[in-house]
Amino acid sequence: MNDLSLPSVSVILPILNEERDLSNCISAILKQEYSGNIEIILALGPSKDRTTEIATELAKLDSRIKLVNNPSGQTATGLNLAIAKSIYEVICRIDGHSEISSRYIKTAVEIMIKQGAVNVGGLMYADSETGLQRTIAIAMRSKLGVGPSKFHTGGSAGESDTVYLGTFKKSAVIAAGGFDERYIRAQDWELNHRLRKQGGLIWFDPRLLVTYRPRNTLSKLAKQYFQYGRWRRVISRQHSRTVNFRYLAPPFTVIANLFSFLLSILISPIFLIPPLIYLSLVVIGGVVIAKKFIDRLLMPIVLVTMHISWGIGFITSPKNLLKS
Template structure:
């Protein structure tokens, strides 16, 4: 790729139950300030809402939008089906509940050409203006909520283990064997791991901002983070050398807090100290990080939901979850 080229790009999206956000998401892709040719491939899962109807209407209006059927609804399968149907060497992955700025593709291609990376990506900017979703978004952008992960909290541009979504060279994806369909979650991390093992460069750049709409309820947030924890344990089993303290912190916190409560109630009140310190830390963090009064009040509950659900998922993750 020479520095002046605007190569053709295929944007791929695995889609399931996205009726609220799909229109805005596709509109943002179609409004890209990008000179190269563009196609959009939606891998449609078995949605229970009007997602597929909306997708069909969008495709009827713009011939650049193509639809492929993904009967399982699983993300990795949908991504592989979309890649298979793609026409171009540059693959940009977007999610149906996210939005990109109009310079996103141009910036991603420019970074790819400068660095020679096989995948470039940036920030997952959780954002919302409404109620609890707004509080959850703030928690997901904070180190107390998600640890020191660059693609959540920002950082300097440079090589990275993984990035959010990503703009890829299709040849590198195919050489690595595509997305591993055994992974229900964390399939992007796992593919990046294999591409790095082949000598490919994964590059993080904070200029690549993707607006992400988080879950709207504590129960959905808990379910999401429980699944994250379960699949991070799968990765720890498959790739033990990649486990670090950031991944072990939530399960350790869950064990220590549970022991603290049990021993504090049944043995002596002094054992309650660890759980009280943890709660105080979350409350103080919530007051500092929360923007509005409601956020400050709810933030500690959101933090606890994220940490403890993730920890519970990690601890209870069964070996049979991953089919060797």
């Protein structure tokens, strides 16, 4: 029996090519230890695998699962479509390649009520037991890989600029104008920025742990971090006061190493010292954060891929990337 004293929750998911993980993701949502009403809205993009077929079958099995078509396949558009279809005030965003713990929604709602927040979220816990994907997961949980970002590496509960995914007050999201559909990446950060500008509280709590399945190849990882860098540059142009060392470190590393290589060719091999120091730090850091021998071998390659891809994306991000 549902507890009418608890707020009802609309769980929204933008879905694209999630054949591998979608069933487990939805199963974790349906098994929530939450006695309030829950609906699940899947915004279906034009997947190239069996995702739409799987989603349709899941919806037939449980009336709480609703489908909405998202022809563009873009995340921000899918989220807005799902929000428009939702009927409840509390909006919980989940990704199709993520898994939440059995008390995730209950904990999120309790924190939202206690703190008076318009958005609460927690830890993006990258995890895998499989080969290179495991190494990438370890890198994504480390400060050496992603910097001092609490929603990647953890930290104490408190007010935050942004959080991973998030459980929102629908009225606050609508008042802020919803997700900006011009953003291909970083749409969460950008929305949270507007929520804070209108006086809303964004709250981080590490108890809200979401298991995230990272990319499983270096090419996919490079593409992902290249896009991260490109869209972080867009945010730095729109909101210049938000730029800090964490975001400037990768592009600085790319430029410094490039100049060092050029100067080593044109002037003296001594200019190779900075790149060698960087590689040494990456190798040593990889040994520290990885436990298995194979992960220690792969970690420097993974870390360099993340750093350099992000940095090149930031440097080459065109000014017209964000269309008006």
